[in-house]
Amino acid sequence: MRFGIGVLVLALAACQPVAPPPVKEGAVGSCGADALQTLVGQDKSVLAAMTFPAGTRIIEPGxxxxxxxxxxxxNIYIGRTGLIERVSCG
Structure with missing residues (x-):
């Protein structure tokens, strides 16, 4: 009977839902960052003529x-040189 209980416990454990992997910080898909990757390497001045969704963060050093x-x-990250270094979700 002990063997049967052990097998039952293992079978039940195998039925537990598995959490999806966490979203990787800086992912580019869900906020529209994938469509803005062409901004990387450009001067931050190009952002002045653009409109972004509410809550967008333009993050400069400091x-x-x-x-x-x-x-x-x-999130749009500006480097110390004034160039856009990264565009990501988060």
């Missing part, structure tokens, strides 16, 4: 930002 993750939030 800009404080919250550490919460939002897959729908667009």
């Amino acid at each position: 800009t404080p930002v919250t550490m919460d993750y939002s897959a729908s939030r667009l």
Whole structure:
């Protein structure tokens, strides 16, 4: 009977749902960042003529930002030279 209980426990454990892998920070899909990758390497001045979704963060060196993750939030990172270094979700 002991063998049967052990098999039952293993069978039940195999039925437990598996959580999906966490969204990788900086992913480019869910906020529209994938369509804006052509901005990388351009001067930040190009952003002035563009409109972005509410909540978009343009992050320059030294800009404080919250550490919460939002897959729908667009982040545009500006480097010390004034060039756009990265466009991602988060």
